[in-house]
Amino acid sequence: MAQKPSTPKGTRDFSPVEVAKRNYIFDTIKSQFEKFGFQPIETPSFENSETLMGKYGEEGDRLIFKILNSGDFLKKANEKAYLDKDSNKITASISEKALRYDLTVPFARYVVQHQSEIEFPFKRYQIQPVWRADRPQKGRFREFYQCDADVVGSESLWQEVEFVQLYDAVFTALGLTGVSIKINNRKILSGFAEVIGEKDRLIDFTVALDKLDKIGEEGVKKEMLEKGISSEALEKIQPIFNKEGSFSDKIDILTGILTSSETGKQGIEELRFVYNAVTELGLDTATLELDVTLARGLNYYTGAIFEVAAPATIQMGSIGGGGRYDDLTGIFGLKNVSGVGISFGLDRIYLVMEELGLFPETVTQNTRVLFINFGEKEALYALKAIRDLRQKGISAELYPEDAKMKKQMNYANKREIPFVVLAGVEEMASGKFGLKNMKTGEQQKLTIEELTSGLK
Amino acid sequence: MAQKPSTPKGTRDFSPVEVAKRNYIFDTIKSQFEKFGFQPIETPSFENSETLMGKYGEEGDRLIFKILNSGDFLKKANEKAYLDKDSNKITASISEKALRYDLTVPFARYVVQHQSEIEFPFKRYQIQPVWRADRPQKGRFREFYQCDADVVGSESLWQEVEFVQLYDAVFTALGLTGVSIKINNRKILSGFAEVIGEKDRLIDFTVALDKLDKIGEEGVKKEMLEKGISSEALEKIQPIFNKEGSFSDKIDILTGILTSSETGKQGIEELRFVYNAVTELGLDTATLELDVTLARGLNYYTGAIFEVAAPATIQMGSIGGGGRYDDLTGIFGLKNVSGVGISFGLDRIYLVMEELGLFPETVTQNTRVLFINFGEKEALYALKAIRDLRQKGISAELYPEDAKMKKQMNYANKREIPFVVLAGVEEMASGKFGLKNMKTGEQQKLTIEELTSGLK
Numbered sequence: 027m028a029q030k031p032s033t034p035k036g037t038r039d040f041s042p043v044e045v046a047k048r049n050y051i052f053d054t055i056k057s058q059f060e061k062f063g064f065q066p067i068e069t070p071s072f073e074n075s076e077t078l079m080g081k082y083g084e085e086g087d088r089l090i091f092k093i094l095n096s097g098d099f100l101k102k103a104n105e106k107a108y109l110d111k112d113s114n115k116i117t118a119s120i121s122e123k124a125l126r127y128d129l130t131v132p133f134a135r136y137v138v139q140h141q142s143e144i145e146f147p148f149k150r151y152q153i154q155p156v157w158r159a160d161r162p163q164k165g166r167f168r169e170f171y172q173c174d175a176d177v178v179g180s181e182s183l184w185q186e187v188e189f190v191q192l193y194d195a196v197f198t199a200l201g202l203t204g205v206s207i208k209i210n211n212r213k214i215l216s217g218f219a220e221v222i223g224e225k226d227r228l229i230d231f232t233v234a235l236d237k238l239d240k241i242g243e244e245g246v247k248k249e250m251l252e253k254g255i256s257s258e259a260l261e262k263i264q265p266i267f268n269k270e271g272s273f274s275d276k277i278d279i280l281t282g283i284l285t286s287s288e289t290g291k292q293g294i295e296e297l298r299f300v301y302n303a304v305t306e307l308g309l310d311t312a313t314l315e316l317d318v319t320l321a322r323g324l325n326y327y328t329g330a331i332f333e334v335a336a337p338a339t340i341q342m343g344s345i346g347g348g349g350r351y352d353d354l355t356g357i358f359g360l361k362n363v364s365g366v367g368i369s370f371g372l373d374r375i376y377l378v379m380e381e382l383g384l385f386p387e388t389v390t391q392n393t394r395v396l397f398i399n400f401g402e403k404e405a406l407y408a409l410k411a412i413r414d415l416r417q418k419g420i421s422a423e424l425y426p427e428d429a430k431m432k433k434q435m436n437y438a439n440k441r442e443i444p445f446v447v448l449a450g451v452e453e454m455a456s457g458k459f460g461l462k463n464m465k466t467g468e469q470q471k472l473t474i475e476e477l478t479s480g481l482k
Numbered sequence: 483m484a485q486k487p488s489t490p491k492g493t494r495d496f497s498p499v500e501v502a503k504r505n506y507i508f509d510t511i512k513s514q515f516e517k518f519g520f521q522p523i524e525t526p527s528f529e530n531s532e533t534l535m536g537k538y539g540e541e542g543d544r545l546i547f548k549i550l551n552s553g554d555f556l557k558k559a560n561e562k563a564y565l566d567k568d569s570n571k572i573t574a575s576i577s578e579k580a581l582r583y584d585l586t587v588p589f590a591r592y593v594v595q596h597q598s599e600i601e602f603p604f605k606r607y608q609i610q611p612v613w614r615a616d617r618p619q620k621g622r623f624r625e626f627y628q629c630d631a632d633v634v635g636s637e638s639l640w641q642e643v644e645f646v647q648l649y650d651a652v653f654t655a656l657g658l659t660g661v662s663i664k665i666n667n668r669k670i671l672s673g674f675a676e677v678i679g680e681k682d683r684l685i686d687f688t689v690a691l692d693k694l695d696k697i698g699e700e701g702v703k704k705e706m707l708e709k710g711i712s713s714e715a716l717e718k719i720q721p722i723f724n725k726e727g728s729f730s731d732k733i734d735i736l737t738g739i740l741t742s743s744e745t746g747k748q749g750i751e752e753l754r755f756v757y758n759a760v761t762e763l764g765l766d767t768a769t770l771e772l773d774v775t776l777a778r779g780l781n782y783y784t785g786a787i788f789e790v791a792a793p794a795t796i797q798m799g800s801i802g803g804g805g806r807y808d809d810l811t812g813i814f815g816l817k818n819v820s821g822v823g824i825s826f827g828l829d830r831i832y833l834v835m836e837e838l839g840l841f842p843e844t845v846t847q848n849t850r851v852l853f854i855n856f857g858e859k860e861a862l863y864a865l866k867a868i869r870d871l872r873q874k875g876i877s878a879e880l881y882p883e884d885a886k887m888k889k890q891m892n893y894a895n896k897r898e899i900p901f902v903v904l905a906g907v908e909e910m911a912s913g914k915f916g917l918k919n920m921k922t923g924e925q926q927k928l929t930i931e932e933l934t935s936g937l938k
Contacts (some may be wrong), residue, residue, distance in 0.1 A: 116556065
């Protein structure tokens with residue numbers, strides 16, 4: 027019975043053109059990852075449920091896709107949950123595996139499992155899809171790629187410096203100039219909470235501060251007051267609401283605010299180190315900005331926090347992010363391994379590049395030349411030439427049937443194949459090939475050698 | 483709480499070396515696919531269950547990984563199945579999605595869904611993982627990649643010719659010479675059943691014949707007799723048990739046997755066409771063999787059947803296979819679209835290449851040069867040079883900490899980085915860099931220009 031076919035909600039097919047453009051981004055990122063000394067790993071699409079569950083908070087756990095056990099899975103179902111018809115409680119007893127939710131937890135699992143084979147510091151990159159049972163909405167999908175580079179096993183700040191360079195190198199290579207690499211440090215945020223005497227309200231404080239772009243200074247202050255932060259406290263940190271000023275101006279302001287916090291001062295030192303080194307080394311097309319409102323997953327990061335914004339002309343959320351985390355592998359029993367990493371948001375980068383017209387034309391170029399099929403003998407003559415061309419690296423096709431000329435030319439047009447070869451009995455007799463440029467309409471009779479060099 | 487981490491049964495992590503080798507195979511295959519005019523598509527990892535279920539037989543359905551619905555999935559569970567605790571019957575009501583089992587059915591779904599955007603004949607390739615809940619065993623995994631190239635929308639036999647060339651081109655490019663491309667035709671098998679008067683026993687007949695390599699001539703005959711095929715019938719086809727002889731000898735023998743079967747004669751004509759064209763065009767390193775015992779998924783193929791065997795020196799099952807199928811998209815409501823395609827068995831090709839030592843050394847080469855870290859000023863001096871090198875395409879790393887020399891050199895050794903740069907105060911003063919070849923131990927003092935050209 028015929029079904030009306032479709033893809034599941036929140037998932038996508040990718041056409042040849044889309045695959046080519048996505049691969050262009052992937053390949054550019056990979057190439058820079060490798061120049062920076064990162065090595066690729068891959069992990070399975072699904073993990074044992076206990077590897078993933080409990081790592082992303084309650085909301086995260088709900089969004090993990092669970093795989094149903096094979097065979098007579100109800101036999102092992104938790105009896106009480108079965109009687110109670112409790113979907114939540116029964117899950118663990120009928121599902122042992124789950125689709126990867128991100129690349130970070132599988133990476134931590136990998137490092138712990140393979141620690142004896144790994145040379146630390148371990149610089150790895152990983153480009154694979156992840157799955158989330160999110161409500162699908164514009165620009166948010168249930169299957170999407172993550173592109174992560176991380177270093178584990180060293181606390182050196184040179185890595186923060188290199189990640190700023192890496193962002194700059196990738197976006198420069200993509201032609202996406204003018205991105206802004208925002209940096210902050212968790213220790214600065216802790217310092218703020220400390221100097222205003224609200225160490226215990228660090229989360230509330232940061233969550234509110236993070237909304238500055240969205241709800242403005244008054245909104246943030248209102249939220250902070252509601253959370254019980256005093257107006258005297260807010261006065262102490264008043265200067266941080268001013269997002270203007272250079273990196274070093276902001277460092278000076280922070281130094282003024284955070285004099286009484288050791289943690290805060292350490293955060294300033296770390297920012298200063300990264301800023302000085304990056305200034306000394308120079309960036310190609312990106313700028314480094316200090317944004318003290320930047321928090322991202324605060325419970326997660328312990329040092330530097332990164333986020334990349336598209337050029338100011340483009341309306342788009344962050345196209346990359348990352349930071350330092352101090353105990354990622356601890357959840358799997360390997361303590362004291364510091365890590366730092368960054369991530370690239372493929373789907374958003376794709377949209378930005380489309381909007382700015384940054385994909386080179388050659389990216390989507392497929393077959394270079396189509397040979398028209400005039401019949402059996404001519405097709406064989408064509409295939410001999412095609413074999414030659416392919417061996418010289420030129421992609422070439424024979425139209426599989428001796429269909430009407432118009433149909434074959436139409437195929438070349440629709441597929442946007444730039445050249446067509448016509449070789450009938452006449453050309454065969456003279457050992458030549460008629461080459462037609464589909465754009466200009468120009469036609470030439472060429473030998474195989476001329477054809478090859480003409481198409482190269 | 484610390485967990486002992488592991489991957490699920492039948493799945494694998496891939497280390498940097500393994501990823502590099504796998505990508506070498508993928509990239510080689512892709513590059514040939516594209517030279518032959520195939521275009522990449524990608525489909526989601528999971529499909530709606532109704533897209534997959536019922537397409538692979540009962541056994542196949544059981545091996546499909548089902549994804550549990552999110553939320554309170556038991557609420558919508560089939561009530562009767564729930565009362566009966568019937569795992570089989572309840573599945574459809576608590577699971578709407580399933581992981582892709584192969585690339586063929588999703589491809590058929592893609593073609594039907596996007597038929598208005600597609601230019602036929604549509605030459606697509608697809609390289610993505612698939613999942614099967616098979617019992618894991620040596621060389622069989624629950625997650626593995628398929629690499630498929632198919633053409634739909636044309637019945638032309640030139641495509642069979644091109645697929646033989648494509649196999650030859652890929653294996654030649656991989657350095658895997660001497661593979662044997664076996665070809666058969668479903669119409670030949672139908673012809674056999676016809677001339678022995680056992681049209682209805684085609685499946686039994688073919689299943690038995692397919693075992694010739696395993697159980698020998700006597701075994702096959704015994705099985706056929708047991709299935710009710712007469713000994714007179716077997717006498718008629720006696721010559722097919724002889725696997726010796728050239729392609730054209732075998733064609734002659736078939737012509738003798740199949741005189742009374744129109745279908746059989748058509749099969750012979752198709753084989754002859756492919757053989758003649760391939761002979762005329764020539765193959766680089768593979769050979770084309772006629773193997774009338776070759777059946778593969780018989781219910782599926784309607785014309786040519788392909789299978790590729792590794793060089794005779796290697797013990798390994800088939801490393802590729804494919805064939806023509808006449809109504810793949812019919813299951814989704816698009817009738818009369820003929821297709822033909824081939825597939826490459828990545829995991830087995832990998833094993834064969836390992837055994838024969840065919841991976842080029844450069845495949846696993848990662849970072850080309852490590853800069854030793856002597857402290858903050860030296861590190862900055864190093865990073866300036868590193869930036870230069872990376873921009874010239876050379877992958878370079880700074881050891882992130884000014885650790886003991888021995889530790890840093892050890893890291894370079896273990897990572898198999900071929901060059902190390904030492905640049906301390908002395909080198910900085912003269913604007914030079916000490917380059918050490920880790921293999922020969924040779925050391926030189928070089929300017930940045932000399933360093934760049936030396937490392938290229």
